[in-house]
Amino acid sequence: MAGEVTLVDLVKRFGDVAAVDGINLEMPSGEFFSMLGPSGCGKTTTLRMIAGFEQPTEGRILLDGNDMAYTPPHKRNVNTVFQSYALFPHLNVADNVAFGLKRQKVGKHEIRERVAETLELVQLTGFERRKPAQMSGGQQQRVALARALVLKPSVLLLDEPLGALDAKLRKALQIELKALQQQVGITFIYVTHDQEEALTMSDRIAVMADGKVEQVAPPREVYEEPSTVFVADFLGVSNLMDAEAVGGANICRLQLGDFELDATQGKTDARGPVQVTIRPERVHLEPQESTGQNHIPGMVERLVYLGNSVQVIVHLAIGTTIQALVQNVGTEIPWKQGTAVQAHLPADALRVLEDTGAALAPLDEGAVPA
Amino acid sequence: MSDAALPTAHAPTASLWQRTHGWITNPWGRPRFLVLITWGYMVWAIVPVIIAIQFSFNETRSRTIWSGFSLRWYTWDPSDSVMNDPSLRQALAQSFKLAGADVLVAVPIGVALALGLARWRGRGSGTSNFIMLFPLVTPEIVMGVSLLLVFTHIFTFVHTGTLAQILGHVTFSISYVVVIVRGRLFSIGRQYEEAAADLGASPGVALYRVLLPLLTPAIVASAAIVFALSIDDFVISFWLSNGGGTVTVPMQIYAATRAAPLPSTNAIATIMVAVTLLTVLAGFLVYRVFTRGERVAGGGMVGDMAAFDI
Numbered sequence: 001m002a003g004e005v006t007l008v009d010l011v012k013r014f015g016d017v018a019a020v021d022g023i024n025l026e027m028p029s030g031e032f033f034s035m036l037g038p039s040g041c042g043k044t045t046t047l048r049m050i051a052g053f054e055q056p057t058e059g060r061i062l063l064d065g066n067d068m069a070y071t072p073p074h075k076r077n078v079n080t081v082f083q084s085y086a087l088f089p090h091l092n093v094a095d096n097v098a099f100g101l102k103r104q105k106v107g108k109h110e111i112r113e114r115v116a117e118t119l120e121l122v123q124l125t126g127f128e129r130r131k132p133a134q135m136s137g138g139q140q141q142r143v144a145l146a147r148a149l150v151l152k153p154s155v156l157l158l159d160e161p162l163g164a165l166d167a168k169l170r171k172a173l174q175i176e177l178k179a180l181q182q183q184v185g186i187t188f189i190y191v192t193h194d195q196e197e198a199l200t201m202s203d204r205i206a207v208m209a210d211g212k213v214e215q216v217a218p219p220r221e222v223y224e225e226p227s228t229v230f231v232a233d234f235l236g237v238s239n240l241m242d243a244e245a246v247g248g249a250n251i252c253r254l255q256l257g258d259f260e261l262d263a264t265q266g267k268t269d270a271r272g273p274v275q276v277t278i279r280p281e282r283v284h285l286e287p288q289e290s291t292g293q294n295h296i297p298g299m300v301e302r303l304v305y306l307g308n309s310v311q312v313i314v315h316l317a318i319g320t321t322i323q324a325l326v327q328n329v330g331t332e333i334p335w336k337q338g339t340a341v342q343a344h345l346p347a348d349a350l351r352v353l354e355d356t357g358a359a360l361a362p363l364d365e366g367a368v369p370a
Numbered sequence: 371m372s373d374a375a376l377p378t379a380h381a382p383t384a385s386l387w388q389r390t391h392g393w394i395t396n397p398w399g400r401p402r403f404l405v406l407i408t409w410g411y412m413v414w415a416i417v418p419v420i421i422a423i424q425f426s427f428n429e430t431r432s433r434t435i436w437s438g439f440s441l442r443w444y445t446w447d448p449s450d451s452v453m454n455d456p457s458l459r460q461a462l463a464q465s466f467k468l469a470g471a472d473v474l475v476a477v478p479i480g481v482a483l484a485l486g487l488a489r490w491r492g493r494g495s496g497t498s499n500f501i502m503l504f505p506l507v508t509p510e511i512v513m514g515v516s517l518l519l520v521f522t523h524i525f526t527f528v529h530t531g532t533l534a535q536i537l538g539h540v541t542f543s544i545s546y547v548v549v550i551v552r553g554r555l556f557s558i559g560r561q562y563e564e565a566a567a568d569l570g571a572s573p574g575v576a577l578y579r580v581l582l583p584l585l586t587p588a589i590v591a592s593a594a595i596v597f598a599l600s601i602d603d604f605v606i607s608f609w610l611s612n613g614g615g616t617v618t619v620p621m622q623i624y625a626a627t628r629a630a631p632l633p634s635t636n637a638i639a640t641i642m643v644a645v646t647l648l649t650v651l652a653g654f655l656v657y658r659v660f661t662r663g664e665r666v667a668g669g670g671m672v673g674d675m676a677a678f679d680i
Binding site: 051052072073082 | 561562564565566567568569570571572573575576579580583584660
């Protein structure tokens with residue numbers, strides 16, 4: 001089946017700035033592939049190069065084995081769903097969807113059939129005569145999808161297509177998009193800065209930073225087994241701590257201040273200064289008097305009520321502050337501001353990471369357009 | 371506590387002074403003084419025009435003493451009405467000829483230049499963008515004299531008269547077209563062209579099927595403005611005229627007012643005002659119709675023209 005995209009040593013420079021700095025990616029046919037990263041990481045530029053709106057400075061873009069890096073966009077068998085939708089405001093929905101078919105000189109009868117078919121696919125039957133401006137954001141988004149899908153491209157490129165929608169609609173459309181992709185079976189290359197979006201829909205995710213790919217893996221692996229500090233920090237909240245790896249092989253012995261901890265995840269064979277990370281939901285808070293391996297005493301600094309859970313910010317005796325997530329199970333949690341606790345960081349939740357030096361993402365997950 | 375919960379019920383009523391003072395100084399109230407100033411200005415600006423129009427319908431030869439309504443100076447005066455005075459008829463014809471030719475030549479060239487300038491990146495693009503604005507800021511008299519010198523000394527194949535006048539009008543009109551169309555180009559951005567290319571449209575098809583329809587309102591608006599500017603123009607028409615058949619309405623009015631003014635001068639001026647207003651109104655209406663539904667996205671015509679003031 002067609003629709004395999006391969007990027008080979010892809011570089012794009014604007015002046016002195018390398019927006020994309022040597023990317024190698026393979027996106028097999030029929031995959032839902034996401035490029036995830038903060039704004040300025042090069043994900044949109046990469047997508048625009050695949051679409052043909054930008055020419056790479058170096059490298060190759062292969063579609064089913066053929067280099068198309070210098071093919072103009074109107075001759076590529078890929079279609080794009082734009083962040084702003086870019087629906088032609090002077091054409092109604094049917095004419096918008098038919099635009100590409102007319103360029104391919106498809107017969108009138110077939111155009112009508114395929115437009116109707118595609119509008120049904122995106123559940124917009126009956127909207128043929130509407131102008132884009134007379135539709136809601138979610139409906140416009142579907143028109144944009146239909147306009148691209150009607151051409152039966154081998155690859156569909158999506159540039160933050162849900163970015164302009166409100167949270168609830170976005171969630172609903174995430175599920176729909178994934179279902180649609182499985183239905184049509186073509187390669188989706190999806191660009192987003194929203195980790196939840198990427199985790200929900202993708203078969204595989206490429207986490208990008210500073211024009212480079214940090215990690216390519218299925219959603220569960222990028223989240224559970226981040227290979228770099230950047231990935232750990234960008235996906236969800238991670239507690240990052242400086243440590244000294246002092247020994248061990250399968251179990252890495254770590255020195256954090258005056259405390260010795262074991263870690264069984266990540267680069268356990270590392271030596272010297274490393275970073276360790278643990279997800280907030282894996283941190284167990286125990287009463288002050290409890291003891292055991294991988295326990296560090298601390299003091300509750302702040303409690304943040306999040307609805308389904310409570311975020312507890314704990315200042316550890318080693319000087320760093322970590323977050324713990326306590327599920328809301330209906331009982332009041334015993335910790336208050338100022339309570340002395342023991343933070344249990346289980347060895348199988350502690351991950352030793354190498355630091356690639358990529359700029360860490362800001363902690364807030366606000367909508368930052370790329 | 372229940373009584374004290376409504377402190378305003380017992381508060382003293384504001385005095386008349388407090389209320390009027392508040393009425394005037396409340397920054398969130400309606401802008402009454404601005405409204406007053408606006409209306410004052412509109413009256414000031416429009417009264418002379420109304421009076422001029424009024425006397426075009428005067429029954430007698432006076433342009434100051436009103437003696438009754440008639441269409442004498444438009445139609446039935448055997449020698450001095452617009453219809454029967456050959457010099458007035460000729461001036462009207464010349465003005466429309468120049469304005470029509472100006473629109474036909476300046477608008478296509480201006481649109482092409484706007485497209486080129488908006489897409490041109492790199493060395494020289496800033497300079498040419500700036501030079502485009504030159505005719506807008508050059509005093510017209512300077513331009514008129516310079517054009518005359520050019521046509522009499524360098525491009526001598528252009529003789530003064532209608533051709534020189536058209537070239538003169540086109541010279542200053544193009545800038546307006548460029549500024550308006552380029553403003554619209556910036557406000558619609560590159561996204562539609564990219565979408566068209568993405569859907570398989572070659573650059574030519576994208577221009578014809580997507581960009582030009584989206585530019586239509588700006589093109590119509592600039593055509594209306596070019597027409598109005600050309601109809602109004604005195605200085606350039608005057609310098610490049612060779613007398614006789616190349617006298618335009620403004621020139622005719624100027625000459626008549628200095629000699630023996632008749633209400634027919636007012637009549638021809640009234641026709642000019644009406645035509646200019648209708649043109650601009652038509653342009654505006656077309657703009658509204660074409661940009662219906664995208665008003666939220668940009669500031670509409672005002673936004674597109676914000677780059678300069680007409």
